[in-house]
Amino acid sequence: MAQNSARNTLKGNQTRLRYLRNLILGSNLSYILLRMILRKNSYTVVQFLLWLISVLLTASCYFFLYDAAKPTFDKGTLIDGGYDISKEGWMEYCHDIIYICCFSTILAIFSQKFWYTLLLIPTYALYSVICLLISPTNPVSSSKKPKKLVTNEHRRR
Template identity: 35%
Template sequence: MANQGAKKRKEENARHMARLRQIIIACNVIYVLLRMLVFHSSFTWKHWIGLIVTSLAYVIPYQQLAKMATPAYAEDGELLDGGFDMSTGGVCGYLHDVIYITCFVQVMSIVSGKFWYTYLVIPAFGAYKSFGFIKGFLPGGSEESFEDEKTRKKREKMEKKASRPKFAKTRTR
């Protein structure tokens, strides 16, 4: 019964990584079969570059996810940790998003080359998140200038009330 959670997480991560691998392989097979074999007359060097770019866009996030999903073992071979929970957000979620966007771009680029512009979503979202992170370090002097007199007095009153000592009423018999 010991380490049941770690064993369960290890199995979930193995299934999850196998599913991701299947999705990546399916998208590559669809692209190669349709783009290279069916539409071979319109296949140019740009499509080779696209295939290399999408392959890199698969490999890098997949390797990071595989490292995160790797279980940790003790020296005697006992399972200590089943790996990172792949269903959480944060970096793990962003890596999944890159893989899914790459799948979409690769398959849809068979239809039209305009779908490559969808890749601009990734750096745009990164810039958006970075701006929010950097904004937290900037001085917030401009925020206080928007506080009007009524709001300032209300805030000061609440601060004054919060700073008063509080006494608890007790019953004596």
């Protein structure tokens, strides 16, 4: 039973990583071919730096997912299928960063202004931190629980 679960996790991770790799390569190769080569007369250093930032972000997120999904083998038998990278949390954030960067890269072929969509990443990170600090489930803010008021109605019972 556990062996079957590990096999399913391994197959799911391999499929997901193959999809992300093709998405990253497809968007970046399209950008290189259509923007850097065919429209090189309108290409600037700023655009190259923004593309480089996008590539570094996608590569770091992809390799984080790749490392988390590494299976464990013992003498050729599968012990662990790796961490399931389709789960919520950090893995989900890495997927979102990859999607935003690929979206920006593809649309930046047509207009330089689409690089502004990369600002969604730090904006969402700031929003998450603020929500975490303000959240009522935060242990720091929930340590001072309001005292329960006892009314005359409750005393009669």
